[in-house]
Amino acid sequence: MKIGFYPRLAWSGISKNKELYIPYLLTGMGMVMMHYIVSYLYTSNLLATARGGSIVAMLMGLGVL
Numbered sequence: 001m002k003i004g005f006y007p008r009l010a011w012s013g014i015s016k017n018k019e020l021y022i023p024y025l026l027t028g029m030g031m032v033m034m035h036y037i038v039s040y041l042y043t044s045n046l047l048a049t050a051r052g053g054s055i056v057a058m059l060m061g062l063g064v065l
Contacts (some may be wrong), residue, residue, distance in 0.1 A: 038062045 014021055042060040047053040 035064070
């Protein structure tokens with residue numbers, strides 16, 4: 001078998017089903033962005049100094065870990 005067969009087969013499957021892959025990739029990127037935002041807020045000193053910030057930081061820590 002040729003080595004180039006499988007990448008072409010995979011690419012043709014992705015291009016035929018792009019209406020499924022595009023929302024999946026966008027959702028994955030959104031989840032990664034939300035993870036970094038929450039982890040930044042969890043470690044932020046600015047949030048810790050706000051009123052009730054320690055509680056919010058503790059709850060965000062549950063989402064990060």
